[in-house]
Every structure is written in structure tokens, then in C-alpha cells.
Amino acid sequence: MAELDAQGHEWRAGLRFPWVKPPANGEVREVAPGVLWLRMPLPFALDHINLYLLRHEEGWVAIDTGLNSEQTRAVWEQVFDQVCAGLPLLAVICTHFHSDHTGVLGWLAERFRCPVYMTAGEFQWLHLGAPGGSKPSWAFRDFYQKAGFSSEHAESLLPLIQAPHFRPELPSSFQRIEEGSRLAIGGRCWQVVIGSGHSPEHACLYCAEDGLLISGDQVLPRITSTVSVHVTEPQADPLRDWLDSIERLRELPDTVLVLPAHERPFFNLHQRLDQLQQHHQAHLEKLQAACDEPRSASELMSELFPRAQKGFDQLMALGETLAHANYLIAAGSLVRETEQGVYRYRCTQPGEPRLNRLLPFSADIAAC
Incomplete structure (x- = not known):
């Protein structure tokens, strides 16, 4: 149940939302001087992604891009005309490689001849891409059959991840950012804070002076970010990475304004980190x-x-x-x-040897 405080801020599940309603798709709202919140449409049940535009010198820096679709390009054209006022993009920073964050990255970089900033891990996964071909590979079938799916069921899943909007337009180069990198943008110093679990090397941007955290998908206010094992690395332990990242994010002040990639900006970071941890503990x-x-x-x-x-x-x-x-x-x-x-x-039986990891060979071989 939501309620409004004296400032007109909405309180919901222990989080404080300064804006009751988001901007419409293709429109912006200033959340801090020179920081614009841009809502971009998505053709899913989760029907939007939040991008951010940072004013810098004689242009703008974009945080994430939207899907690779004609609708996304049309919205960007509207933004160039009505928001950017003819000023160019000077750089694009991508929080992580997922297609709703990088879909038109190559298009933007080529159009404005501007650099792309990403972590190395995210850039590499961006170029890995979805499995190709009309038939599932042996590894794809094996992954889903071992999970208990039939061969026919496994084969039916391949087209779902081969849709055109899941294939970003790729840039040919990037400039690496990493934990602790500092970016001077629009008179602010933004520090890169890395999280993992949802993606391998997710970059959040933290401005200590103004108490702003562009969190991408690493911290969302209502929904929980996907933490998944995929065909690519079937023995991965992304949940351990995710829970470790929650602890590192607790080092940031609870007072920051969190600017997430989905839903609305909010306060009370630590409360949300507690909720995320409790969600996975219950699972x-x-x-x-x-x-x-x-x-x-x-x-x-x-x-x-x-x-x-x-x-x-x-x-x-x-x-x-x-x-x-x-x-x-x-x-x-x-x-x-x-x-x-x-x-x-x-469940492990009392006294049973502990096996920390099973290697993905044709016969499972326990790590020594």
C-alpha cells in the first residue's frame, strides 16, 4: 500500500519515490541538474527501460540505449530533436551487455562517432551473442534435457532467444571502465562501482558529491533482477556473485538517490538491498x-x-x-x-562428503 508524505513523495514497501509518475515514453524528466531520466519503450510485459542523459560541455552522454528496433530508433530521433536540441552525443556508457541496454549501441556510436564505455567483461559477452543456426547445438540440447525437458521442448526454446531485438547492433571498439574508474562528466565525478550476478561485470555509476547512483539492473525498486545460469556456463554460481555484490553496495550511503534501469528512482538503498537478500534467501x-x-x-x-x-x-x-x-x-x-x-x-545426507563443484564433462567428476 502506497502513501504520500508532506513532500508529495510516495512511500511503498519501505522505499521513498520522489516522483509518483514516470515520464511518458520518449519524454524526459530532470532528476538532478544536468541529469535527465528518459523512458524508452520495450515490447514485453516489462514495457520500458530507463535511460539517462548527462549534460556535458557542448553535448550529452547517454547511459544505455534501448533495444535494437525501429521503435527505439524513432524514439531516439525524437530525443535528438526535442531534448538534445541539436547537440551531439559525446559518449555512450553501457551498464551491461543485455540487449535492452545495448541494442542500438553500434548505431549511436557510428552516427555520432563517439566512444563507447563498458567493462571488458560486458563488452566480451556483448560480442558472444545468442546461439546461431536453425537447429540447437549439442550443448543447448544437453543443457535443457539434463534439466528435464524433452528434446522437442528444448528445440522449441531456441527461436525465443534468436529474435532480432535480442541481437544488438555492435560497436567495433570500446574504452574500458573498471571498479574504481572515475569519469568527469558535466562537472561531476562519477565513480564506477561493479556488481555481478545479473551479468558478469555490471557497471553502476556513483556520484558521491550529489548522492546519485545510476544502478542499471543491479538494484531495482520493485522487481528483482534475473540471476540465472545459462547454456554458456552451466556450472556457474551467479547467485554467490549477486549476494557478494549486495554486500559491496552496502558500502554506499543509504541516502543516495537510486536511478534504476526499470521502475522509478527511489531512496532507501539499504532497505532495498535487505529485501533483495531476503528474496533470494526465501528461494x-x-x-x-x-x-x-x-x-x-x-x-x-x-x-x-x-x-x-x-x-x-x-x-x-x-x-x-x-x-x-x-x-x-x-x-x-x-x-x-x-x-x-x-x-x-x-539434500545432502549427514556425513556425506561435500562436493564444491561438478565439472561439465561427459561423466561428472568432482573437483579435488
Whole structure:
């Protein structure tokens, strides 16, 4: 339940939102002098992404880009005409490689002949791209079949991640940013703060002087960022990276204005970090409780995400389920075994040896 305070700020679930309504798609709102919040449409249930424009000298610096689509380009043309007032983009900074953040990155960089700033890890994953070809690779089939999906079901998932809007327009070069990098933009010093788990080397931008945090997808106010295991690295432990990142973000002041990539800007960072940590802890407890007898990943997915019935929702739900399962395996709380080509997860028995990691060979071999 939301309520308004004396300043007209909305309070919801312990977070304070200075703006009750977001700008319309293609429109902007100034959230600090020279910092514009730009809402860009997305063709999904999550129907928008927040971009930010930072005024700098005789131009602008863009934070993220939107999807690779004609709609995105049309909105950018409107922004160039009505917001930028003929002044160019001087640089584009991308928080991470996901397609809604980098979709027209190459188009913007080429149009304005401006540099792209990203972390090395995100730039490399940007160029990895979705699997090609009309038929799933052996690794793709193996990943989903071991999760408990049929061969036909696995094959039906491939087109979902090959849609054109999931293929960003790539830049040919970048300038590396990393933890602690400092960027002088518009009279402000922005420090790069790295998070992981949602993506490998996600860059947030923190301005200590003005108490601003451009958080990308690393901290969102209502929804939770996806923390998933994918075909590319089936033994990854992204949830450990995510929870470690939460602890590092606690070092920032609770008073910052968080400027997220989705939903609305908000205050009370530490409260939100607590909520995110509690969300994943509840998922871990629920998953472990479901493993009192051996269960496949698809069965566990139905426990954690009962509304994810088909399509892209299943892709996301399975990835999150595996992230929690891999975390519990690394913690020694679960054991993963193979039964008729399907992985099954069960709780560790008292006195059972702890296996920290299972290597993805044709036969599982425990790390020494």
C-alpha cells in the first residue's frame, strides 16, 4: 500500500519515490541538474527501460540505449530533436551487455562517432551473442534435457532467444571502465562501482558529491533482477556473485538517490538491498525444502515459479532455478546426481562428503 508524505513523495514497501509518475515514453524528466531520466519503450510485459542523459560541455552522454528496433530508433530521433536540441552525443556508457541496454549501441556510436564505455567483461559477452543456426547445438540440447525437458521442448526454446531485438547492433571498439574508474562528466565525478550476478561485470555509476547512483539492473525498486545460469556456463554460481555484490553496495550511503534501469528512482538503498537478500534467501529455503527427495530442475522450477508455464518465461525461470541449485551445491547443502540422462537434486545426507563443484564433462567428476 502506497502513501504520500508532506513532500508529495510516495512511500511503498519501505522505499521513498520522489516522483509518483514516470515520464511518458520518449519524454524526459530532470532528476538532478544536468541529469535527465528518459523512458524508452520495450515490447514485453516489462514495457520500458530507463535511460539517462548527462549534460556535458557542448553535448550529452547517454547511459544505455534501448533495444535494437525501429521503435527505439524513432524514439531516439525524437530525443535528438526535442531534448538534445541539436547537440551531439559525446559518449555512450553501457551498464551491461543485455540487449535492452545495448541494442542500438553500434548505431549511436557510428552516427555520432563517439566512444563507447563498458567493462571488458560486458563488452566480451556483448560480442558472444545468442546461439546461431536453425537447429540447437549439442550443448543447448544437453543443457535443457539434463534439466528435464524433452528434446522437442528444448528445440522449441531456441527461436525465443534468436529474435532480432535480442541481437544488438555492435560497436567495433570500446574504452574500458573498471571498479574504481572515475569519469568527469558535466562537472561531476562519477565513480564506477561493479556488481555481478545479473551479468558478469555490471557497471553502476556513483556520484558521491550529489548522492546519485545510476544502478542499471543491479538494484531495482520493485522487481528483482534475473540471476540465472545459462547454456554458456552451466556450472556457474551467479547467485554467490549477486549476494557478494549486495554486500559491496552496502558500502554506499543509504541516502543516495537510486536511478534504476526499470521502475522509478527511489531512496532507501539499504532497505532495498535487505529485501533483495531476503528474496533470494526465501528461494533457497524453498528449493532446499523441495529436495527432500531427488527432483529435476524442471520440477524445482515449477515449485519456485508456478506461473512460468511456457516460452520465454520458462527460459528465465529455469535459469533462476539452476542459479539457486548451483549455489546450494557449492554450499554443500545439495547433491546433484544423474538418472537416465537427467540431473536430479537432493539434500545432502549427514556425513556425506561435500562436493564444491561438478565439472561439465561427459561423466561428472568432482573437483579435488
